[in-house]
Amino acid sequence: MTPDKPLQDELVAVAHRLADIARPATLGPFRGQALQTRSKGEGGFDPVTVADRQAEAEMREHLARVRPRDGILGEEFGPVPSQSGLTWVLDPIDGTRGYMSGTPTWGVLIAVANDAGPLYGIIDQPYTAERFHGGFGTARFDGPRGPGALATRQTATLAEATLFSTFPEVGSPEEGRAFAAVSDRCRLTRYGMDCYAYALLALGQIDLVIEAGLQAYDVAAPIAVIEAAGGVVCDWQGGPAHRGGRILAAANPHLRDAALEILSAAPS
Structure with a gap:
C-alpha cells in the first residue's frame, strides 16, 4: 500500500535528516591519516571503517526516536523487525574501498521500503555535496551547481x-x-x-x-x-x-x- 501524502512527506523529511546526520560522521575521517579500517570477511578483504559504524549507529538512534515502529535493515548492525510495514534500508558507506582510498565515488544510501520494494531513496555524496533522491513522484538532485531534475537517457541500442x-x-x-x-x-x-x-x-x-x-x-x-x-x-x-x-x-x-x-x- 502506498503511504498517504502526509506520511510521504514525513518519510521524505526523515530520509533527508538521516542523510544530514550521516554527512559529518562519514566526511570527518575521509582522507584522514588516522582512518581506522579492518576487514569483516574471512575469505578476502571486506573493509569496514569506524565511520561506517558511527554513521549507521547515529542514523539508527534517530529512527528509534522519530519512527520507532519502523524496521531497519543495515549493513553494520542486526536487523530490526518492522511493526509498521515500513523498513529503512541503510548503507552508511557504500564503496568503503573507494572511501579508504580517497576517491569521492562512495556514498551514503538511505531508502524506506515496504514488502514490495523501496518507496523512496537517497544517494548522498558528502564530499562533493551531491544528493540524488527520488520516489513518491519526484526525482531530484542537489549539488554545487544548484538543484535540478533527474531523468535517464533514451539511448536506443x-x-x-x-x-x-x-x-x-x-x-x-x-x-x-x-x-x-x-x-x-x-x-x-x-x-x-x-x-x-x-x-x-x-x-x-x-x-x-x-x-x-x-x-x-x-x-x-x-x-x-x-x-x-x-x-x-x-x-x-x-x-x-x-x-x-x-x-x-x-x-x-x-x-x-x-x-x-x-x-x-x-x-x-
Whole structure:
C-alpha cells in the first residue's frame, strides 16, 4: 500500500535528516591519516571503517526516536523487525574501498521500503555535496551547481550505451562472461564507481549498470532513485531486484531488454 501524502512527506523529511546526520560522521575521517579500517570477511578483504559504524549507529538512534515502529535493515548492525510495514534500508558507506582510498565515488544510501520494494531513496555524496533522491513522484538532485531534475537517457541500442560496473570480474566466472558479452556490444565500459554509477544513470550521464553479488542495502536506494528518474532496475532474469543478487539497472526498457537477452542465459 502506498503511504498517504502526509506520511510521504514525513518519510521524505526523515530520509533527508538521516542523510544530514550521516554527512559529518562519514566526511570527518575521509582522507584522514588516522582512518581506522579492518576487514569483516574471512575469505578476502571486506573493509569496514569506524565511520561506517558511527554513521549507521547515529542514523539508527534517530529512527528509534522519530519512527520507532519502523524496521531497519543495515549493513553494520542486526536487523530490526518492522511493526509498521515500513523498513529503512541503510548503507552508511557504500564503496568503503573507494572511501579508504580517497576517491569521492562512495556514498551514503538511505531508502524506506515496504514488502514490495523501496518507496523512496537517497544517494548522498558528502564530499562533493551531491544528493540524488527520488520516489513518491519526484526525482531530484542537489549539488554545487544548484538543484535540478533527474531523468535517464533514451539511448536506443547497446552500441550507443555506456556501461558501468564496480569490479571488472563482476562475480563468478559465468557471471563475468555474461557481463563481458554485454560489454562487447556497448560503446564504452568503465569500472570502480560503486553507488555513484547508479547516481550517474539517474542523472542521464550513463546508460547501464550491471553487477552481481549485491545485498539489499546496496540496491534499495539506487532502485528508488533510478525508477523515479525513468529508468528500470531488475535482476538478470527480469524480476525484482530489491533483495540484491544480480543487478541490471538500465536507462530505459529498450536497453534493459537488450541486456537481458544476454544476461538471462547466465547459469544460476
